[in-house]
Amino acid sequence: MPYALFQSGIKICIMNLKEQTNKLTERVGKRGSRWTGLLLILVAVAFLQIISLVQAYYAHKGILSEAQTKAESQLNSIKSGILNVVNQAESAVRNNVWLAQWSLQVPDSLANIPKLIVNNNPIVAGSTIAMVPNYYKKRPLYSPYTAITNGEIIETSLATEEYDYPSQEWFTKPIELDRGYWSEPYIDTGGGEILMTTYSVPVKDNSGRIAAVLTADIDLEWLKTLVNDIKIYPGSFSTVVSRTGRLMVSPEDSLIMNTTIDEYASKVKDTASFNALNRAMLGRKSGNIQVTHNGKKNMVYYTHIDKTGWAMNIIIPESEMFAGLNRLNNLIRLLQLLGLLLIVLIFRSIAKSQLRLKYISEKKEKMENELKIASDIQMSMIPKTFPPFPERKDIDLSAALVPAKEVSGDLYDFFIRDEKLFFCIGDVSGKGVPASLLMAVTRSLFRSVSAHNDNPQEIVSTMNNSLSDMNESNMFVTFICCVLDLKSGKMQYCNAGHNAPLILTDKMSELPVNPNLPLGVLRYWEYTVQDVTLHYDDAIFLYTDGITEAENPNHELFGIERLKHTLSGRKAAQAHLDNVKRAVAGFVKEAPQSDDLTMLFFHYLNDSIQGSREITLENNINEIHKLEKFISKVADDAQLTESAKSCLNLAMEEAVTNAILYSGSPTVEVTARTGNDDITFTITDSGKPFDPTAAPDVDINKDALERPIGGLGIHLYMKIMDSVTYERRDNRNILTLTKKIDKNSIQK
Amino acid sequence: MKTKVTKEEGKITIAFIGRLDTPAAQEANPVINELMEDADKTIIIECKDMEYISSSGLRIFLTLRKAAEEKKGKVIIQNINDDIRSVFMMTGFLNLFEIR
Numbered sequence: 001m002p003y004a005l006f007q008s009g010i011k012i013c014i015m016n017l018k019e020q021t022n023k024l025t026e027r028v029g030k031r032g033s034r035w036t037g038l039l040l041i042l043v044a045v046a047f048l049q050i051i052s053l054v055q056a057y058y059a060h061k062g063i064l065s066e067a068q069t070k071a072e073s074q075l076n077s078i079k080s081g082i083l084n085v086v087n088q089a090e091s092a093v094r095n096n097v098w099l100a101q102w103s104l105q106v107p108d109s110l111a112n113i114p115k116l117i118v119n120n121n122p123i124v125a126g127s128t129i130a131m132v133p134n135y136y137k138k139r140p141l142y143s144p145y146t147a148i149t150n151g152e153i154i155e156t157s158l159a160t161e162e163y164d165y166p167s168q169e170w171f172t173k174p175i176e177l178d179r180g181y182w183s184e185p186y187i188d189t190g191g192g193e194i195l196m197t198t199y200s201v202p203v204k205d206n207s208g209r210i211a212a213v214l215t216a217d218i219d220l221e222w223l224k225t226l227v228n229d230i231k232i233y234p235g236s237f238s239t240v241v242s243r244t245g246r247l248m249v250s251p252e253d254s255l256i257m258n259t260t261i262d263e264y265a266s267k268v269k270d271t272a273s274f275n276a277l278n279r280a281m282l283g284r285k286s287g288n289i290q291v292t293h294n295g296k297k298n299m300v301y302y303t304h305i306d307k308t309g310w311a312m313n314i315i316i317p318e319s320e321m322f323a324g325l326n327r328l329n330n331l332i333r334l335l336q337l338l339g340l341l342l343i344v345l346i347f348r349s350i351a352k353s354q355l356r357l358k359y360i361s362e363k364k365e366k367m368e369n370e371l372k373i374a375s376d377i378q379m380s381m382i383p384k385t386f387p388p389f390p391e392r393k394d395i396d397l398s399a400a401l402v403p404a405k406e407v408s409g410d411l412y413d414f415f416i417r418d419e420k421l422f423f424c425i426g427d428v429s430g431k432g433v434p435a436s437l438l439m440a441v442t443r444s445l446f447r448s449v450s451a452h453n454d455n456p457q458e459i460v461s462t463m464n465n466s467l468s469d470m471n472e473s474n475m476f477v478t479f480i481c482c483v484l485d486l487k488s489g490k491m492q493y494c495n496a497g498h499n500a501p502l503i504l505t506d507k508m509s510e511l512p513v514n515p516n517l518p519l520g521v522l523r524y525w526e527y528t529v530q531d532v533t534l535h536y537d538d539a540i541f542l543y544t545d546g547i548t549e550a551e552n553p554n555h556e557l558f559g560i561e562r563l564k565h566t567l568s569g570r571k572a573a574q575a576h577l578d579n580v581k582r583a584v585a586g587f588v589k590e591a592p593q594s595d596d597l598t599m600l601f602f603h604y605l606n607d608s609i610q611g612s613r614e615i616t617l618e619n620n621i622n623e624i625h626k627l628e629k630f631i632s633k634v635a636d637d638a639q640l641t642e643s644a645k646s647c648l649n650l651a652m653e654e655a656v657t658n659a660i661l662y663s664g665s666p667t668v669e670v671t672a673r674t675g676n677d678d679i680t681f682t683i684t685d686s687g688k689p690f691d692p693t694a695a696p697d698v699d700i701n702k703d704a705l706e707r708p709i710g711g712l713g714i715h716l717y718m719k720i721m722d723s724v725t726y727e728r729r730d731n732r733n734i735l736t737l738t739k740k741i742d743k744n745s746i747q748k
Numbered sequence: 749m750k751t752k753v754t755k756e757e758g759k760i761t762i763a764f765i766g767r768l769d770t771p772a773a774q775e776a777n778p779v780i781n782e783l784m785e786d787a788d789k790t791i792i793i794e795c796k797d798m799e800y801i802s803s804s805g806l807r808i809f810l811t812l813r814k815a816a817e818e819k820k821g822k823v824i825i826q827n828i829n830d831d832i833r834s835v836f837m838m839t840g841f842l843n844l845f846e847i848r
Binding site: 621624625628643646647649650653657698700701702704705710712713715716719720 | 767769770771774799800801802803804806807810811813814817830831834835838839840843844
């Protein structure tokens, strides 16, 4: 049973669908373009790094420039503090040189000058006027000295054997240079360990000879305070070195005056770095240099005081200088990391949803493909080659099915069997796959039932019973089945709830149909059959309501009037269908197709090239002469041999003679249709009923005396014709006689 | 359709010329009725120029045959063409008549 097969087919289909849906949810996210994601993240990282490098570069530059500005301003401030003291000291000494010059004449008065200097200048801790040895013959060494220690003024002399002032630097250098000179700083042990320096100026007598050196000792303890107070960064510090590079001020007291930068450089690991610093600072220049100490980098800003030959610097550990920046950088990195994490998360979720989307769309594509295949299979079930019977001149038939979805619930079918054209159209309730499966079942049923039955009523009833039997889904099919006898033009049809077809004769009208019930609704419903006789050039248009109920965007229906208008005029079947499709498409415009469009156009044509012939004979036996001429023409149309013509004439004469002589009908109509391989005659009279096919045949083997005179005519035409059928319709006898034309009966 | 009756000693020849269709058979009825009176003789049906025969024609032959049987006469059909022969065959007439 095809239906049982389709039932199991439906179940398998549904199970597959469920399985695929489950797999779909399980497998989402397993595949994907991880490389793309990785690349994206790498690009993002690189981009962020570039941004932070640029930012760090400019921040670094800004910080350096700020530090330099700060350091230089501090150095200048220290420098001006030092110069203030230095200038005071220099003034204190110079202002008394003239007094010393003047006092050379009175050696004893010379001792007043240091006293004067110390008393008048608080910054001067001690002063002497040291005579060039042997300037005074009586006093070969003479150097009266005044110092202030702990607020107490002490007068003493430096001309002692132990001290040997003439060999001291503060004495020799000014004489040698013949100008004021600042001595190397030194630690004075006289009144506690005090860092001091001495400014000495040569004093010349009236003859211009250097007679003595006038000095002022300056206490440098204030310098420490001045320098150490400066802290532009918490870890920054300053040093001051003498012209020989000896440390005068340093955060490490032990180093003060005990070492030079040079010596320090030789002790530490970072010798090269310190040597560079040494060179820079002793080069009497201002500037900055990077110095590495214990693996840590420091920025050193330095400047120089020309008068004293001192150099001083500010040392800033870079770790401190850039501490803020580093903190900022770390914060930025942290934020970047968080951002990246966020990007990764976002990407992952996007990737996940994209994967899902991709998977779903792949799945969808696959299902669409399967639907496409289903659609192809479905379409292959209905005849699609047009013209379907190219060898037949009496049939111009075309059909079309335009599904609204991938698969359709509509169907049409047609075929020829025993010179009968079977055709049908149907519309399954609902849409989509379920409707399409039922459509397939219906079509199969139609084919199998109509293979051995040519009564539309029985075909439809059998189909209905089968469909009702197994209709679990409560779906139904509207259906109309037509069987046309191509020889006689008689068409029987049975409607099962389908809309009425259009019949196109000299006018266009709806074929009267009994509504009946659709297939599959009620078992054993008694369907009624109807009939109509088609004449040559008549046409039948079967369609589903998808056409008349096609909706435009304004929700107006295409309607039957538009359909009738579209079908007007005589055209080829295919042209009619194309016109209807175009008209519907033009009507609905952009509105989506809501239902399948299915239609079948059948045009009943005169099948012979020669044309059919018909003749009406009066009830007079001499009309047989007209018949003879008529048959002669028909036979000539078919190019029959004289012998075949004679034979055909005999049969027809016998049949028509009987109608003329015995029916009592005033007229007898004879039509002849010449097909490709047969000639069909119909003899119609309105006389009393007589079925010659039911009459007893004569026994041709009887003896002459026993043989009846009559009955030979029927026997003859029954013998000669290949088929003879009788029908009583509308109070008329209709006798149809067909003679096959074989090649022996055609003229060579 | 014409009929030509030739009477000789002991035998009568009737020739059918043309088509022996139903109207022709009806037309020929008087001739045949006349001929029936001579059914005790040998009746030769000459078909040399007969083109066609319908069942009405056959009925004439059969009528003559029956009359001859009753009156101890004889009916001979001669010179039938192939088409008529096949009609005879279909109707069993080949066995009812002496055909030359």
